[in-house]
Amino acid sequence: MSGAIPFPALSPEIFTISLFGAEFALRWYALAYIAGLLIGWRILLALMRRPGLWGTEPPMAPERVEELLTAIIIGVILGGRLGFVLFYQPGHYLTHPLDIPKLWQGGMSFHGGFLGVVVASYWYCRRHGIAPLRLADAVAVASPVGLMLGRIANFINAELWGRPTTMPWGVIFPGTAAQDCPGVIGACARHPSQLYEAGLEGLVLGLVLFWLLRRGALRYPGRLLGVFLTGYGAARVFVELFRQADAQYVSVDNPLGRVLGSGLLGLSMGQLLSLPMIAVGLWFLWRSKPRT
Numbered sequence: 001m002s003g004a005i006p007f008p009a010l011s012p013e014i015f016t017i018s019l020f021g022a023e024f025a026l027r028w029y030a031l032a033y034i035a036g037l038l039i040g041w042r043i044l045l046a047l048m049r050r051p052g053l054w055g056t057e058p059p060m061a062p063e064r065v066e067e068l069l070t071a072i073i074i075g076v077i078l079g080g081r082l083g084f085v086l087f088y089q090p091g092h093y094l095t096h097p098l099d100i101p102k103l104w105q106g107g108m109s110f111h112g113g114f115l116g117v118v119v120a121s122y123w124y125c126r127r128h129g130i131a132p133l134r135l136a137d138a139v140a141v142a143s144p145v146g147l148m149l150g151r152i153a154n155f156i157n158a159e160l161w162g163r164p165t166t167m168p169w170g171v172i173f174p175g176t177a178a179q180d181c182p183g184v185i186g187a188c189a190r191h192p193s194q195l196y197e198a199g200l201e202g203l204v205l206g207l208v209l210f211w212l213l214r215r216g217a218l219r220y221p222g223r224l225l226g227v228f229l230t231g232y233g234a235a236r237v238f239v240e241l242f243r244q245a246d247a248q249y250v251s252v253d254n255p256l257g258r259v260l261g262s263g264l265l266g267l268s269m270g271q272l273l274s275l276p277m278i279a280v281g282l283w284f285l286w287r288s289k290p291r292t
Contacts, residue, residue: 004170004189012157032153033076036146041069043142047218055219059134068124072139075120076113083112087269110147111273133221140228141209147232148202155194162191162242193243200235223288229281233274240270 016025047053048062060068084107085093085100093100121139125132154160161173170189208231209224217223245268267275 004168004172007158007171007173010156010158027153028156029150029153032149033146036149037069037073037076039145040072040139040142041065043145044068044138047138047141053213053216053218054134055216059131059138060128064128068121068135071120071124072117075116075118077116079116079119080108080110080113083109083115087112087273110150111277114277131221133225134218137218137221137224140224141213143228144202144206144209148198148206151194151198151202155192155198160194161244162193162196163244164188165191165242167191190244191242193239196239196242197235200239201232205231205235220288220290222284226281226284226286226288229277230285231281233277233281236274237271237278240268240274243268243270 012027012029013025014028014031044065045062048058048060048065051057081100087109089107117139121135122132124130125135158173161171164170166189169192171192172189205228209227212224212227217227
């Protein structure tokens with residue numbers, strides 16, 4: 001195919017070491033999670049040290065941010081894994097429950113991880129008497145960096161690729177069969193949908209939230225949270241138009257897979273899970289309007 005970009009020579013593993021007869025590898029995907037959480041922690045810490053952004057005292061003391069980070073990490077891991085199990089492969093894990101904790105085999109869901117963060121953060125707020133909505137605004141500002149890094153790691157892993165395309169920026173991913181591209185002779189180029197998501201859900205959404213932050217959005221509880229939910233949901237719904245359907249994650253014995261395979265409203269799983277985010281985000285935006 002003329003004009004297509006060959007996939008660069010990137011390895012999912014940064015390095016591998018052998019200890020006591022076993023091999024341990026540091027993968028880009030794991031590093032993206034670690035870096036995203038650490039950068040998010042520093043952003044939260046900076047926000048809690050600047051009362052002027054809030055118009056009053058920040059919702060929590062800076063020294064408590066590290067405790068919050070621990071709760072968020074647990075929420076991300078448990079929620080992301082259980083979301084993948086329930087949304088994408090319930091049939092497989094129902095018959096192979098011992099595979100559920102095997103995170104090293106891959107399989108995390110953003111929507112599940114998001115729900116995990118919501119539950120963990122709300123629990124932390126109730127335990128320490130913190131206003132949940134004000135803390136949620138701060139977490140929303142800190143989230144796009146991790147999303148961007150995670151999607152870049154998806155690209156390095158050559159996973160979650162896009163639909164076939166003839167555009168000059170199409171990428172020939174390893175492992176994509178030519179028969180998956182009807183009418184195409186030779187290599188099959190696909191949309192680099194991971195990079196689309198990194199740009200929209202990470203860079204663009206992060207810049208919008210930062211701009212609103214500078215304009216005093218933290219003075220209106222729920223505003224930044226609403227922008228994050230609406231922005232992420234809209235970006236995900238849009239990118240799903242170019243992303244290959246999650247057939248590689250939906251088995252034939254998955255009831256959700258059968259429903260989606262029949263074309264439920266013509267929407268993919270990612271779009272179905274994102275529509276409620278948009279609705280809730282718009283509600284938070286309406287709720288954050290100043291009242292006379």
